[in-house]
Amino acid sequence: MVYVIWLIISLLLLNTVLLLYLLVRKQLQQHRDEEKEQIVKELSPVIENVSRERIEGIPSTFKRTSLFFEVLEETVGMYLQLFGDEKMKAILNNVTQVELTDVYKKRLKSNSWSERMNVLYCVEDFEMTSLQDDVWSYYHSGRSSIEEKHQMIRVLSKLNDQRLLEQIKHESDWPYFLLKECFRRFDFSTVETIIRNELDSxxxxxxxxxxxxxxxxxxxSLTFFFDQLLFSESREIRIRALKAIYEYEQTTKEEELVTFHQSNFWVERMLFARVAGQLKRKRYSTPLVTLLSDESWWVRQSAAEALMNFEDGLFILEHVYETNEDPFARDTANQWLGEAVRLTK
Structure with missing residues (x-):
């Protein structure tokens, strides 16, 4: 009986302590939210004035607390998302460099993985060149996780770091997705220079x-360059050249393209068909008819779709359906003739 009484008392005490903890925590959170809301009200018009060059920098009257820096990050981040003006972007990025550089340097050495990752994301968003060397040093420190390393690569690419570019050129074994993300972030003038002068290396x-x-x-401006890549020994590079011609819808190698309908690789034959359908040159109609008998379904479909773009494409498909001995060619032609009839209804 005594044991039961003590158990009940213990549970009541535990519940009381837990309730008090939750009440105190809620009150502290409420106080923090109120304080943050006040900072937002005071700081937002200041950021507005700074972005429009009405004042220079954030006044020293603001206490540089952790809550102030949190509001600053959120407010500047919102402005950068909403407005695409490059001048305003440069002004706001300068504000973050002045206010957040020392803070981020400390956080980059934090024992918290999430805190370090958050800093790296902010450095990229705010394009903080003031932390470029710090990120480079941390990248080579050997202490970072793979997620941090990938994000640091993105950061350095956004900052157009030439040291990283040299590493990509000479010793990179990074995955394809990461290489692509890098080149998307580098200034395109840098990317274009590499393509024109250093691609083969x-x-x-x-x-x-x-x-x-x-x-x-x-x-x-890269059309001519991609045309030259049509003759690369690498199949992957040739495929990219064909994709580029398809996207640009122009080429100086219209006659040479015909040879791709006889390629040993179905992707090249398919891309030739797609390009031919865009360029709509009479010389391509016969190779496209040949591809209606291709062993690959994708190639046959692309060839038929390309012929549909020709002025006399329906007549060509009708002729194939009535006279061609290949069952693949007749079936494909019939399918697209039916599709054409359905679309006209």
Whole structure:
């Protein structure tokens, strides 16, 4: 009986202590939220004035507390997301360098993995060149996790770090996705210079990544360069050249393209068909008819779709359906003729 009484008393005490803890915690959180809200009210108009060059920098009257830095990060981050003005972006990035450099240097040495990662994300978002050497040193320290290392690579790429670029050129064994993310972040003028002057000296993995990024940019000044890559010994590079021609919708090698309909690789035959469908040159109609009998379903479909773009494409497909002896060619032609009829209804 005594044991039961003590157990009940212990549980009551435990519940009381837990309730008090939750009440105190809630009150502290409420106080923190109120304090943060007050800082937001005071700091937001200041950031607005700084971004519009009405004042220079944040006044020293603000106490530089952890809550102040938290509000500053959130407010500047919001402005950078909402406004694309490059001048405003440069002003706000300068504010973060002045206010947050010393804070981030300390946090980068924190024992907390999440705190270090958060700093690295902020350094990238705010393009903090003031921390470029710190990030480079930490990258080579051997103390970082793989996630941190990947993020530091992204940061250094965003900051156009030439040391990282040299590493990519000569000793990079990074995965394709990371190489692509790097080249997306580097100034495109840097990427273009590498493509024009140093592409052959790079490993195939790096070449493929940088060419894919260049294709995404659709820079017409690179058309001639991609045309030259059609004759590369590397299949992956040739595929990128065909993809570029498809994206740019122009080439100086219209006659040479025809040879790709006889390629040993189905991807090259498919890409030829797609390019032919965009360029719509009469010389491509016969190779496209040949590809209607291809062993690859993807190639046959691409060839038929390409012929549909020709002025006389329907007549060609109808002729194939009525006269071609190959069952693949007849079936594919029939499918796309039916599709054309459905679309006209």
């Amino acid at each position: 790079l490993s195939e993995e790096v070449q493929v990544a940088i060419l894919d990024v260049a294709i995404e940019r659709k820079d017409p």
